[in-house]
Amino acid sequence: MTFSRGRNTLFSGLHFSVQPGQAIWLQGKNGQGKTSVLKLAMRLMQPDAGVIRWGSAFDDGGAPTYIGHLNGQSVDLTVLESLTFSARMHSVRVSVEAVAMALKRTSLYAHRNRLVHSLSQGERRRLALTRLLLNKSALWVLDEPLDALDTASTVLVMRLIEEQVDTGGAVLMSSHIPFHMPNLQVLSLTSPTAS
Amino acid sequence: MTSLFRFYTFAAPSRFYALATRSVPWLYALAMMSALIALYVGLLLAPTDVTQGDAYRIIYIHVPAAWMSMVLYLALAGWSVVGWATNAKLAYALSRAIAPTGAAFTVLALWTGALWGKPTWGTWWVWDARLTSELILLFLYLGYLAMVEGADDRQRGERAGALLALVGVVNIPIIYFSVRWWNTLHQGATISMTAAPKMANTMLQGMLLMTVAFWAYAFAVIFARTSRLILEREADSSWVRAFVQSREER
Amino acid sequence: MSFARFQAIVARDLLSFRRNPARSLFPLAFFLIACSLFPLGVGAETNTLRQIAPGVIWVSALLSVVSSLNTIYLNDYIDGSLEQMCIGQRFPIDVVFAKTVVHWLLNGCALLLGAPLIGLMFGMRLHSIEIMSLALLLGTPVLSMFGSLGAALTLGYRSSHVLQLLVILPLCIPVLIFGAGAVSAVDAGLSAQAYLSLLGALFLFSLVTTPIASAAALRSSS
Numbered sequence: 047m048t049f050s051r052g053r054n055t056l057f058s059g060l061h062f063s064v065q066p067g068q069a070i071w072l073q074g075k076n077g078q079g080k081t082s083v084l085k086l087a088m089r090l091m092q093p094d095a096g097v098i099r100w101g102s103a104f105d106d107g108g109a110p111t112y113i114g115h116l117n118g119q120s121v122d123l124t125v126l127e128s129l130t131f132s133a134r135m136h137s138v139r140v141s142v143e144a145v146a147m148a149l150k151r152t153s154l155y156a157h158r159n160r161l162v163h164s165l166s167q168g169e170r171r172r173l174a175l176t177r178l179l180l181n182k183s184a185l186w187v188l189d190e191p192l193d194a195l196d197t198a199s200t201v202l203v204m205r206l207i208e209e210q211v212d213t214g215g216a217v218l219m220s221s222h223i224p225f226h227m228p229n230l231q232v233l234s235l236t237s238p239t240a241s
Numbered sequence: 242m243t244s245l246f247r248f249y250t251f252a253a254p255s256r257f258y259a260l261a262t263r264s265v266p267w268l269y270a271l272a273m274m275s276a277l278i279a280l281y282v283g284l285l286l287a288p289t290d291v292t293q294g295d296a297y298r299i300i301y302i303h304v305p306a307a308w309m310s311m312v313l314y315l316a317l318a319g320w321s322v323v324g325w326a327t328n329a330k331l332a333y334a335l336s337r338a339i340a341p342t343g344a345a346f347t348v349l350a351l352w353t354g355a356l357w358g359k360p361t362w363g364t365w366w367v368w369d370a371r372l373t374s375e376l377i378l379l380f381l382y383l384g385y386l387a388m389v390e391g392a393d394d395r396q397r398g399e400r401a402g403a404l405l406a407l408v409g410v411v412n413i414p415i416i417y418f419s420v421r422w423w424n425t426l427h428q429g430a431t432i433s434m435t436a437a438p439k440m441a442n443t444m445l446q447g448m449l450l451m452t453v454a455f456w457a458y459a460f461a462v463i464f465a466r467t468s469r470l471i472l473e474r475e476a477d478s479s480w481v482r483a484f485v486q487s488r489e490e491r
Numbered sequence: 492m493s494f495a496r497f498q499a500i501v502a503r504d505l506l507s508f509r510r511n512p513a514r515s516l517f518p519l520a521f522f523l524i525a526c527s528l529f530p531l532g533v534g535a536e537t538n539t540l541r542q543i544a545p546g547v548i549w550v551s552a553l554l555s556v557v558s559s560l561n562t563i564y565l566n567d568y569i570d571g572s573l574e575q576m577c578i579g580q581r582f583p584i585d586v587v588f589a590k591t592v593v594h595w596l597l598n599g600c601a602l603l604l605g606a607p608l609i610g611l612m613f614g615m616r617l618h619s620i621e622i623m624s625l626a627l628l629l630g631t632p633v634l635s636m637f638g639s640l641g642a643a644l645t646l647g648y649r650s651s652h653v654l655q656l657l658v659i660l661p662l663c664i665p666v667l668i669f670g671a672g673a674v675s676a677v678d679a680g681l682s683a684q685a686y687l688s689l690l691g692a693l694f695l696f697s698l699v700t701t702p703i704a705s706a707a708a709l710r711s712s713s
Contacts, residue, residue, distance in 0.1 A: 089579070114571060116570055118571035131503050132575070380660070388658065401712070408662065419665035
């Protein structure tokens with residue numbers, strides 16, 4: 047696909063696919079269009095030319111789980127309400143136990159009745175990550191997932207991504223923080239035309 | 242079929258630019274000539290009106306201007322539809338180029354309407370159905386211009402403006418109908434612009450000639466503006482760079 | 492496009508409102524203040540006030556609804572939840588419907604409470620106030636729907652407040668004309684049926700056309 051912002055063609059002829067069991071790390075300097083690629087993949091934006099196709103896993107109307115720069119959660123809700131809302135929007139049924147388990151994994155269980163407003167940046171990010179556990183999407187699209195996280199949370203994210211890949215899911219992410227994982231594919235946007 | 246093919250070749254910005262810049266001087270010439278003939282017919286040949294005297298002659302500008310303002314809005318909306326359907330940048334550029342001219346004709350129609358009102362009925366403004374609708378049309382043009390020119394992201398502004406133009410066009414019959422209804426209710430003025438003088442043949446000819454002049458002028462101005470927009474937008478492309486280079490070498 | 496999602500969004504927004512109800516009283520306060528400015532400007536002569544009352548109430552209602560449009564999408568746009576809600580849909584119509592319904596519940600409905608009060612202050616007769624309330628009931632949803640369209644079109648623009656006014660007010664003129672006309676007709680002893688039918692027609696028209704346009708506008712603004 048080809049995409050431009052204003053006068054600049056960010057990239058053209060970009061072509062790639064994400065298969066189950068794959069993790070793809072999108073690399074590139076700031077302003078090269080990593081966020082745009084992720085948004086295009088989520089079909090939140092239209093490319094100037096080219097097609098985005100979602101695989102059969104999403105034929106029933108589901109969608110990949112996306113965590114962008116913004117956490118995507120309303121500050122007026124409590125942690126629990128935020129998660130149940132997100133699950134309902136993804137048409138996923140979640141039991142109370144599943145929510146509790148997910149919150150325990152991301153160490154937010156103690157905060158489950160607090161308003162998102164009162165959480166710190168790192169905690170809000172962890173809440174966004176909890177969505178990944180609950181929605182159980184076949185594909186995760188993550189924009190800088192390690193941003194604003196402390197060491198413990200960083201380790202948690204890496205482990206979650208490994209688990210997703212091991213269980214046959216897929217991950218497409220961008221990160222300027224180095225990522226170490228077996229079988230990690232790197233896609234670079236260092237030139238306007240990427241292969 | 243070949244004519245359809247030829248039409249599409251002009252969808253390429255560079256070819257359109259070539260066509261547009263070549264036609265502009267001719268269009269201006271045509272506009273000039275028609276305007277002069279129209280003014281001759283309207284001011285000198287056409288008879289003096291029985292009830293309104295010579296002041297009615299402003300109609301030769303007022304009515305064509307009003308027609309143009311409405312037709313141009315339709316054209317703007319039409320190109321917006323094409324733009325949404327085909328994502329062709331040229332269609333959006335045309336819509337953008339039409340808007341200021343359309344707004345200008347609307348202002349002209351309103352202003353000449355006021356000038357007509359003063360000597361004929363004694364007031365500078367008459368809240369009759371047609372003038373009020375024309376005023377609302379001006380607001381629609383201004384809204385479109387504000388949306389498109391006020392956007393930080395040009396592409397987004399164009400798409401939003403196109404959608405607004407479409408919504409406007411669909412709502413215009415409703416707005417016009419409601420304004421006519423409103424006008425018959427609030428019986429303020431028995432004055433109405435619709436009570437225009439009976440059209441003698443020469444009067445009609447004068448108005449039609451002026452309409453031709455306005456059309457040619459509109460085409461000229463819109464083509465010129467579109468060409469400028471295209472140049473701006475395609476500034477990085479090869480044909481523009483080659484064009485600028487050849488200009489510099491001259 | 493699913494009812495479950497529509498329900499989820501409405502429930503969430505009403506929950507937000509319950510947590511911060513004061514914020515939502517601003518439009519009603521604005522409406523009351525705006526209406527009260529007219530006697531101060533025009534003079535408090537009873538007949539004049541009774542004559543201008545329908546127009547004043549409708550114009551103030553229009554301005555009040557339009558000035559609260561930012562709340563429809565902007566907050567969610569800023570924190571990224573709008574993006575999340577629109578994922579996976581070509582035309583996020585359930586988002587548009589949910590947001591518009593909530594906007595009407597919190598703004599248009601509030602006006603239904605304030606308008607009779609103003610009517611009394613302007614010396615309107617009881618029957619006129621009834622008809623006006625009915626007209627507002629039919630007309631304010633239309634204002635919310637067009638407003639939703641304007642808000643979606645101008646999402647993220649700088650100084651979007653003024654732009655919204657400029658964009659939406661011309662489209663809302665028919666509602667104003669028929670709504671105020673209904674009350675004037677009743678004042679003059681005629682039946683308001685034609686006006687109310689026209690308002691109903693406008694309601695149906697905007698119900699059918701504006702959601703898809705708003706959804707398309709939301710799509711192109713992300």
